[in-house]
Amino acid sequence: MSIDLMPNRYRPGEAELPQREADLIARRDAVLGASYRLQYRTPVHFVRGQGMWLYDPDDRPYLDFYNNVPSLGHCHAEVNAAMAEQAGRISANTRYLEPRLVDYAEKLVGTFPAELDRVVFTCTGSESNDLALRIARLATGGEGVIVTSYAYHGTSAAVAAVSPNLGAAVNLSPFVRMVNLPGPEHIADAQAADFFEAQVRAAITDLQRRGIGVAALLFDSIFSSDGVWIDPPGFIAGAVHAVREAGGLIIADEVQPGFGRTGAHMWGFQRHGIVPDLVTLGKPMGNGFPIGAVVGRNGPMERFGQTARYSNTFAGNTVGIACADAVLTILQRDRILDSVAAVSQRLRRGLDDIAAQMPGIRAIRNAGLFFGVDIGLDNSLPAQRRAMALDLVNTMRDNGVLISTTSANEDALKIRPPLVCQNEHADQFLAAFKSALAKVIA
Amino acid sequence: MSIDLMPNRYRPGEAELPQREADLIARRDAVLGASYRLQYRTPVHFVRGQGMWLYDPDDRPYLDFYNNVPSLGHCHAEVNAAMAEQAGRISANTRYLEPRLVDYAEKLVGTFPAELDRVVFTCTGSESNDLALRIARLATGGEGVIVTSYAYHGTSAAVAAVSPNLGAAVNLSPFVRMVNLPGPEHIADAQAADFFEAQVRAAITDLQRRGIGVAALLFDSIFSSDGVWIDPPGFIAGAVHAVREAGGLIIADEVQPGFGRTGAHMWGFQRHGIVPDLVTLGKPMGNGFPIGAVVGRNGPMERFGQTARYSNTFAGNTVGIACADAVLTILQRDRILDSVAAVSQRLRRGLDDIAAQMPGIRAIRNAGLFFGVDIGLDNSLPAQRRAMALDLVNTMRDNGVLISTTSANEDALKIRPPLVCQNEHADQFLAAFKSALAKVIA
Numbered sequence: 001m002s003i004d005l006m007p008n009r010y011r012p013g014e015a016e017l018p019q020r021e022a023d024l025i026a027r028r029d030a031v032l033g034a035s036y037r038l039q040y041r042t043p044v045h046f047v048r049g050q051g052m053w054l055y056d057p058d059d060r061p062y063l064d065f066y067n068n069v070p071s072l073g074h075c076h077a078e079v080n081a082a083m084a085e086q087a088g089r090i091s092a093n094t095r096y097l098e099p100r101l102v103d104y105a106e107k108l109v110g111t112f113p114a115e116l117d118r119v120v121f122t123c124t125g126s127e128s129n130d131l132a133l134r135i136a137r138l139a140t141g142g143e144g145v146i147v148t149s150y151a152y153h154g155t156s157a158a159v160a161a162v163s164p165n166l167g168a169a170v171n172l173s174p175f176v177r178m179v180n181l182p183g184p185e186h187i188a189d190a191q192a193a194d195f196f197e198a199q200v201r202a203a204i205t206d207l208q209r210r211g212i213g214v215a216a217l218l219f220d221s222i223f224s225s226d227g228v229w230i231d232p233p234g235f236i237a238g239a240v241h242a243v244r245e246a247g248g249l250i251i252a253d254e255v256q257p258g259f260g261r262t263g264a265h266m267w268g269f270q271r272h273g274i275v276p277d278l279v280t281l282g283k284p285m286g287n288g289f290p291i292g293a294v295v296g297r298n299g300p301m302e303r304f305g306q307t308a309r310y311s312n313t314f315a316g317n318t319v320g321i322a323c324a325d326a327v328l329t330i331l332q333r334d335r336i337l338d339s340v341a342a343v344s345q346r347l348r349r350g351l352d353d354i355a356a357q358m359p360g361i362r363a364i365r366n367a368g369l370f371f372g373v374d375i376g377l378d379n380s381l382p383a384q385r386r387a388m389a390l391d392l393v394n395t396m397r398d399n400g401v402l403i404s405t406t407s408a409n410e411d412a413l414k415i416r417p418p419l420v421c422q423n424e425h426a427d428q429f430l431a432a433f434k435s436a437l438a439k440v441i442a
Numbered sequence: 443m444s445i446d447l448m449p450n451r452y453r454p455g456e457a458e459l460p461q462r463e464a465d466l467i468a469r470r471d472a473v474l475g476a477s478y479r480l481q482y483r484t485p486v487h488f489v490r491g492q493g494m495w496l497y498d499p500d501d502r503p504y505l506d507f508y509n510n511v512p513s514l515g516h517c518h519a520e521v522n523a524a525m526a527e528q529a530g531r532i533s534a535n536t537r538y539l540e541p542r543l544v545d546y547a548e549k550l551v552g553t554f555p556a557e558l559d560r561v562v563f564t565c566t567g568s569e570s571n572d573l574a575l576r577i578a579r580l581a582t583g584g585e586g587v588i589v590t591s592y593a594y595h596g597t598s599a600a601v602a603a604v605s606p607n608l609g610a611a612v613n614l615s616p617f618v619r620m621v622n623l624p625g626p627e628h629i630a631d632a633q634a635a636d637f638f639e640a641q642v643r644a645a646i647t648d649l650q651r652r653g654i655g656v657a658a659l660l661f662d663s664i665f666s667s668d669g670v671w672i673d674p675p676g677f678i679a680g681a682v683h684a685v686r687e688a689g690g691l692i693i694a695d696e697v698q699p700g701f702g703r704t705g706a707h708m709w710g711f712q713r714h715g716i717v718p719d720l721v722t723l724g725k726p727m728g729n730g731f732p733i734g735a736v737v738g739r740n741g742p743m744e745r746f747g748q749t750a751r752y753s754n755t756f757a758g759n760t761v762g763i764a765c766a767d768a769v770l771t772i773l774q775r776d777r778i779l780d781s782v783a784a785v786s787q788r789l790r791r792g793l794d795d796i797a798a799q800m801p802g803i804r805a806i807r808n809a810g811l812f813f814g815v816d817i818g819l820d821n822s823l824p825a826q827r828r829a830m831a832l833d834l835v836n837t838m839r840d841n842g843v844l845i846s847t848t849s850a851n852e853d854a855l856k857i858r859p860p861l862v863c864q865n866e867h868a869d870q871f872l873a874a875f876k877s878a879l880a881k882v883i884a
């Protein structure tokens with residue numbers, strides 16, 4: 001059975017809408033069309049944002065526990081001031097000398113292990129992953145890419161072709177191989193590393209047998225679209241070793257875990273005790289300004305740079321750099337990672353308590369402020385679990401809290417508030433969640 | 443002989459640099475590496491911009507006759523105010539209802555022929571072309587793409603593979619076919635359309651014979667990287683007809699010609715009297731904010747949207763939309779196209795006058811404020827013409843005016859000032875150009 005790949009969305013006729021929203025949706029459909037799916041059975045309509053909150057036209061507040069782009073909160077005054085100040089001074093491109101680009105590049109690279117000492121800027125996480133694949137293929141001479149079975153790495157043609165999460169309508173590359181994570185198969189932690197390595201080794205053997213070669217293992221270290229399968233820390237180390245033996249590079253897609261999401265580290269790969277060859281950045285890097293990057297080892301980066309004449313018009317422009325510089329400064333100065341670690345523990349305890357008191361929660365996984373919560377009653381069927389997760393998300397929305405779903409069966413809640421989430425927000429979320437769960441299981 | 447694909451660049455040791463710039467370049471090379479080439483023999487270093495001018499750390503002004511991203515001028519107060527105002531209110535993503543996205547989408551589509559009534563936003567021109575290829579391949583079932591022989595369409599893997607301009611180090615797709623423009627072969631205008639159509643038909647026949655099929659003819663209507671071969675207007679119509687007969691789509695890459703660059707029209711394809719199926723936008727759309735789009739016909743756009751689940755995190759965010767909305771408002775309100783038409787005629791006359799008075803100019807081509815000026819003395823060799831163009835560009839730079847080179851032999855000047863260029867700037871440019879040419883031919 002094929003499942004709806006975006007179950008949490010508006011479907012015409014399913015909900016009764018006020019005239020204002022119905023009119024706006026009709027105009028939107030006419031000019032933007034089918035690519036522009038709206039979240040929730042009854043779409044949300046926002047005209048204002050501040051910190052952890054978004055507001056609808058009637059000024060009703062919604063607590064944002066979903067958006068990981070504005071990781072310092074919506075409409076951050078200090079980031080916006082840096083953007084405005086720089087935009088009024090100069091927005092230089094990288095073919096001209098300009099010190100701020102170099103200052104930030106050094107500062108960014110300084111947050112990585114010493115081996116990763118080069119950076120190339122992009123505008124989006126998709127551009128970062130697309131560029132990383134180009135670099136890896138040039139450096140290795142191989143074409144093959146190994147990803148997890150429900151991975152999503154972006155929207156460009158090359159990256160969509162290694163993103164099985166997009167579903168059957170988007171053709172996969174003949175050169176991609178998918179491997180299963182240990183988590184969903186209920187492999188014991190002690191066997192997880194071996195289980196994962198064995199699959200990666202089988203993929204390598206197949207790619208070599210067909211003369212495709214191995215360019216890279218590409219992974220998001222919290223495996224967010226797979227359903228937030230993060231444990232045990234370090235389980236990918238054996239697979240990393242196998243890929244390197246085969247001449248392939250390791251690409252850590254840090255578009256979601258990067259910039260402190262896990263609380264324990266600035267970068268998700270650090271949780272696994274490995275050092276990748278290339279690291280791709282995006283979403284929270286500019287708190288909303290379109291900026292991304294590939295950070296990596298000198299060898300493959302320089303080889304690509306010398307031959308491929310890569311130039312990206314907007315990437316590294318001084319206004320984007322000013323935003324990214326403000327974000328990194330604030331993350332470090334305000335010790336946001338410590339706060340993420342503390343608040344995520346409070347959230348975790350609260351969810352564990354609810355799970356102990358009420359049915360409906362099958363498992364809770366988190367790395368810092370990225371939570372996957374499996375929903376479903378004992379012995380329920382996959383379709384029932386999916387429906388229950390969808391009900392819960394929409395009940396939360398109706399109660400003014402934003403989350404959504406993930407995982408292969410779309411029966412896990414995806415909970416990832418901005419990193420400035422405080423104890424009071426965690427408590428508000430937990431109260432809303434307990435109430436919504438009670439309603440859904442009633 | 444292979445030529446340097448970016449002749450106008452800094453090479454270590456070629457110029458004596460002040461310590462301040464030498465230090466900055468050393469730091470830049472260490473962290474950014476070889477992808478980050480600097481323009482000019484002696485790189486320029488800018489810390490401030492305003493209108494048509496960029497300023498170095500000693501506050502020396504440089505007249506910008508090269509940058510087509512800040513098409514309303516550097517640090518435009520009204521665009522920046524729109525950006526800051528919106529950033530302080532909300533930067534919504536497109537999964538939520540927000541009226542400004544829809545308002546601007548309608549306004550943008552309203553500048554196109556009625557058949558082109560849909561838009562999908564992106565963050566860069568590369569993302570626009572990459573998405574257009576995905577849409578065309580899905581709609582046609584074909585893989586083949588026809589481009590001009592020195593075309594450049596962007597940096598993503600899929601788009602770089604159809605950009606012969608990038609040179610031998612970047613592999614072309616097995617599915618791309620290159621066609622020559624009539625201009626460089628000195629075909630008479632009356633034969634131009636037939637010459638071009640015959641090559642496109644041959645490419646179609648080859649793609650069909652190999653079972654690859656025809657997805658699209660992809661072209662930039664002022665053929666900027668080919669050397670600004672724009673005449674006669676309408677010469678591509680027969681080729682367009684042939685591609686449609688073969689089931690392929692027509693993709694107009696308006697990243698450079700779009701938003702009024704040609705003066706006569708908002709969109710470059712209008713100069714050729716055709717209506718494409720898909721149109722790609724980028725560079726000047728937000729006057730520097732990273733935003734692009736694909737505008738197109740309902741049929742292929744809707745088919746893609748319904749199946750491919752395209753979602754682009756930053757694209758269509760309200761801050762980028764606010765910038766683009768300000769740009770389009772100002773273009774229309776201030777009748778910028780009329781000004782482009784008038785100033786470009788003045789520039790053209792001035793260049794024609796110089797060419798009549800002095801040797802060294804072999805041909806002048808322009809569509810509005812995009813000029814290609816072939817440099818070289820009578821009977822000079824390609825390498826001599828290339829060296830002379832490079833000397834001229836660098837003499838201009840030393841005299842405080844920014845331009846660069848283009849064309850297959852890199853012996854044409856590429857001159858494309860911001861669209862707010864006024865008569866006084868044109869006159870300043872012409873005086874500097876005449877003086878530089880006199881020096882180079884002396």
